[in-house]
Ligand code: HEC
């Protein structure tokens with residue numbers, strides 16, 4: 001035993017430091033998938049990258065032509081500048097109507113030629129909506145791991161009445177059937193499968209065995225002659241394949257900093273991230289629960305979020321959704337932040353610094369602590385953020 005330790009120690013001394021584990025490149029699958037899982041990942045990529053036309057069932061109302069039309073930066077599964085429109089009805093203090101009956105909460109912005117022939121160019125904001133919102137396309141790398149985080153882990157971080165008096169409460173959203181919500185900027189959708197499957201009809205007007213009816217036009221069924229392709233327009237296998245692709249996509253690689261003084265600065269930035277309470281909401285890591293897929297089973301995911309809702313103040317407020325009031329948003333995951341180039345729920349912040357400066361409400365004290373940092377510390381914090 002002793003001898004073994006000696007040998008590995010001298011190996012470490014010889015090479016300078018222990019070898020760092022390999023990280024998948026952007027767009028690659030999680031490490032450790034089986035051959036079967038890799039085959040499913042590849043099959044799913046093909047459906048994710050498929051561009052639908054009206055002849056394949058696109059529309060009649062839609063936002064874009066394929067998952068990849070929106071999720072593509074820096075590679076398939078990523079973000080983009082494409083935004084979509086949401087609208088709901090809020091009745092203070094806490095009642096939210098997602099306006100399903102009137103075509104909400106996603107208001108499709110495009111129509112196929114057959115629907116345009118009927119004089120319809122897009123879906124309208126429902127008359128009962130009290131507000132509308134823009135949503136930029138977020139990246140979904142590493143989301144299989146996020147899906148694997150047990151509800152109990154998320155609920156343990158709630159502090160709705162701010163019992164610890166730090167100005168940060170945080171509460172979970174719930175879908176209409178009571179399940180805990182995690183996905184979307186308002187954390188309304190419970191599971192990754194729900195989101196992936198729902199994106200076909202909502203974004204592309206592609207019906208599935210899970211949702212065989214076309215989206216309505218503000219509550220009115222689409223004229224049959226505008227929808228010639230029989231439902232469902234994709235198979236259960238197609239939906240399952242896309243879900244496998246998103247689920248098995250690896251998180252984006254962290255930046256490896258080699259230069260010693262730079263490394264020290266990044267470490268200082270990481271500590272400041274804790275010290276000024278960014279980490280109170282952007283919780284650096286969580287563990288997944290049990291999974292039949294070893295690559296997702298009891299793994300650590302560096303998501304930098306608590307997946308809870310926080311009141312971010314009136315300037316960022318837009319629509320309500322589920323329990324989320326207009327000013328409440330899910331702590332945005334900072335996983336892969338360095339690959340993004342627009343920030344906040346509507347993509348309206350052009351830099352990370354601007355996104356931080358626009359935190360208010362529960363984020364105000366932390367934001368003030370950031371703006372008050374000496375320039376050197378601010379740079380160290382931003383440098384750290386540029387490694388995740
Ligand atoms: C029109 C562009 C567009 C298309 C097409 C699209 N998405 Fe998205 N996607 C978005 C936007 C915008 C959001 C953010 C919605 C929100 O915050 O409520 C999103 C969110 C997501 C999320 C949740 C991310 C999070 O942060 O919780 C997943 C998962 C996802 N999309 C998967 C897909 C899949 C799979 C497809 C294809 C079947 C698809 N999307 C098609 C724009 C698009």
Ligand code: HEC
Nearest residue numbers: 277278281310329330331332343344345355362363366370
């Ligand atoms: C009270 C909880 C809370 C605290 C504290 C907090 N944030 Fe946030 N952060 C959020 C929420 C919620 C969002 C999403 C806001 C939106 O989309 O409008 C967000 C968004 C961000 C974004 C934009 C990410 C993107 O891609 O859109 C960055 C960057 C960020 N936070 C960094 C920080 C840093 C750095 C600190 C510490 C100075 C911090 N946050 C403190 C809750 C918090």
